Amino acid sequence: MTTGSGGARTALRRCVPIPADDFAERHWDRAPLLSRRVDDYTDLLDLDDVDELLSRRGLRTPFVRMAQRGKVIAASRYTGGGGPGAEIGDQVHDERVFELLNGGATLVLQGLHRIWPPLVDLAGGLGRELGVPVQINAYLTPPGNQGFATHYDTHAVFVLQVAGTKRWQVHPPVVTDPVERQPWGGRADEVAAVAEEPPVLDAVLAPGDALYLPRGWLHAASALDDWSLHLTLGLRAPTRLSVGEALLDLAADEPALRVGLPMGTDLGDGSSIAPVLADTVKALHSWLDTLAPEDLVRGWRRTGAVARPAPIRPVAQAAALARLSVADRVQVRPGLLLRASEAPSSVAIVAPDRTVTMPGVCAAAVRELLDGRVHRVGDLPGLDDDDRLVLVRRLLAETLLTLDA
Incomplete structure (x- = not known):
């Protein structure tokens, strides 16, 4: 975990108010942490944004899921054909979602770290700070309802309460540090038995509150007197x-x-x-x-266990190749794990999915590009301007570099 301090609102600071080192030592993969009034999360996703996603963005499964009273609702009840020009059969139908919500069902928007810009940025920033892949779902529950029964996750989560209030009851694990091949459904009887005991945490989350739960901790949540919207940030941290x-x-x-x-x-x-x-x-x-x-x-x-790098802008990146100049500034694509491998007559950049090899004369420029900073193309060492442009164009084409905005 990359830790830090200071007053900057980093992605981690939006989830926990204590210093990162304290969080790492006392809570990370160890114990829950309830934090009050951490931040206003409405800039990330609010109720109007949920309506926007459901009514105007053409969502399909598996980006939407619904549940009620502990059971997942069949997708066929809220999806169907996309209409003329959309040859698909699983597009979300907003009127069917309305009917289910009106009847007390919980809505889950899944994979928002891939489709909603503020959450793409949050997941990317948090993933780079913690060194783990981050996924983000949103849960909308009507007043007085509960979507899911007591269960545990095989990854840690941050819960960020956006709107309304929700009561969380947390119980200790029935299996310590479970991994994906140990889902709670295989221990349903044990989970149900522990859920009958007094919880170790029984709290109501209000807007701006945050909760950290390590993997394996049992939990159930129910909305109170208003529509409850919260974000769940799943932390798929590696294990031994x-x-x-x-x-x-x-x-x-x-x-x-x-x-x-x-x-x-x-x-x-x-x-x-x-x-x-x-x-x-x-x-x-x-x-x-x-x-x-x-x-x-x-x-x-x-194994593909590393987090996705930051997204690129394909159209802007393609246009930049045609007009690249030595005055432009570039950097390694944030979150992309790269290393240089030098030989007597060549230098290679090793990426997770491929290796890009260049003449050895590029070695000094490659080393500088991989130091994580932003660089002016014309300042790269060991090459003349024409060769600098050739090198940077190739690395932009390989999506290993991005232009600095």
Whole structure:
């Protein structure tokens, strides 16, 4: 986690009012945190914005979901054909959403970190500060209603109350630090039993309040006397299991680990599998001893576990290529993990999904571009102006760089 201090309203500061170091030490992946009057969140999404999304943006599943009294409502009840010129069958129908809302159903707008600009920016900023992928959903619940029964998430969340009030009841985990393959539905009886006990936190969130819940903590929420709108920021933080999965992906490149098992090996017989297990563990140890941290980074990128980089403006970026000048300023696309790999006659930029190789004369300019700062094209070292423009055009075309606005 990248921590910091000061009075600037960073993305994390909009979620927790305490210093980042204190939050990391006392709460991150450990304990809930309820914070009062943290911020006004109506600039991110308000009730008018919800109406805009539902009535004028042509949303489709899975960007919308609805639930009532603990059960998810079939999408066919609020979606249908898109009409002339829209050959789709799952577009949200605003009049059907109205009917369900009017009957007490909860509306969930999903994936807003991809479609609503203020939340695209918030998710990107928070993801870069914390070093984790961030997803954002919005929950709208009519007065006196509850959409979902007590459950837990397999990722941590920040809850930001935008409008109305909502009562949250939080219980301790039935499984510590669950991962995605351990959803609450597989422990429904245990969850229901714990939910009958007194909660460790029973609080009403009002506009501007925030709540942090580590993964695994049971929770249920119900609207009180007004329409309740809150944002849930899901933090898909990596775990040691994630490291193991990245290593497993790399293991496919090791010949000693691709050796087939002896003919006739009975995987259901402990005595038959014992020597195979011993040989496999030995081969794993030998291979793991050869790995460097850079190898894990490579495996990590191959698993796709890293956060999406900041969005680019495709039209503006394409137009910029035609009129690029040495006076323009560029930077690495925010949130994109890049590293330089130098050889005697070449230099490569290694991205999560590809490697871009250039002549070695570009090495000094590449090193400077990857330092995270904004650079004037004409100031890049080791090249003349024509070569600077060729280099920057290529990296803009590869979407590794963006123009500084």
